[in-house]
Amino acid sequence: MIDLDPQDVKILELLQQDASRSTNEIAEKLNMSQSPCWRRINRLQQDGLITNTVALVNREAIGMDLVAFTTINLSQAGRKNMENFEAAVIQLDEVMECYTMTGAWDYMLKVVVKDIRQYEIFVRNQLLAKVPNIGEIHSHMAVTEIKNSTKLPLKSQLEKSS
Numbered sequence: 040m041i042d043l044d045p046q047d048v049k050i051l052e053l054l055q056q057d058a059s060r061s062t063n064e065i066a067e068k069l070n071m072s073q074s075p076c077w078r079r080i081n082r083l084q085q086d087g088l089i090t091n092t093v094a095l096v097n098r099e100a101i102g103m104d105l106v107a108f109t110t111i112n113l114s115q116a117g118r119k120n121m122e123n124f125e126a127a128v129i130q131l132d133e134v135m136e137c138y139t140m141t142g143a144w145d146y147m148l149k150v151v152v153k154d155i156r157q158y159e160i161f162v163r164n165q166l167l168a169k170v171p172n173i174g175e176i177h178s179h180m181a182v183t184e185i186k187n188s189t190k191l192p193l194k195s196q197l198e199k200s201s
Contacts, residue, residue: 041086046071048193050079051088055190058092095189098151105152106181109166110144114174121145127170133161144177155180 043051046069053065066076083089098104113120121139128137128148136149152158158178167173 041088043088043193047079047083050076051083051193052190054080054089055193102153103151105154105158106184107150107152107158108179108181109148109150109162110140110177110179111146111148111173112143112175113145113172115172120172123171124173131161131165131170133165 049069050065053060053068062077062080063073065080066073069076080089111124113124124146125137128134128146133150133152134148135151138147139145140147150158150161152161158180162176162178166176
């Protein structure tokens with residue numbers, strides 16, 4: 040774990056809000072000069088805290104209206120079966136997130152598609168046909184999105200390390 044000082048946290052928060060901000064703009068917001076600000080950002084990148092700079096696409100604006108949380112149990116346990124499943128799931132564009140789980144399910148996937156029909160096609164033609172060792176699938180459709188954030192709670196992390 041990398042220790043962050045308050046300036047690092049402020050830089051990361053600004054970049055999480057809008058990564059297209061220039062170094063000069065960030066430096067001005069933090070009342071620091073551009074060169075030290077650039078060095079801090081560069082260090083945060085080199086240390087692996089900033090891994091990618093991306094554009095977030097509004098899924099609803101392009102007609103991707105269905106979010107499904109899909110829970111999966113493998114038909115057989117074992118390291119090789121897990122590795123095979125995970126390697127196959129990584130290749131599926133519709134799967135936005137995949138987690139191993141404790142409790143009743145082996146995995147939980149966040150799947151984003153156009154509609155329920157496309158989800159059915161995805162499950163039948165992609166998930167079941169191309170992903171090995173699936174024993175059980177349960178689908179949970181999101182009805183209303185209350186919060187969807189990519190911002191990590193950095194201030195709480197800073198408070199814990201103090």
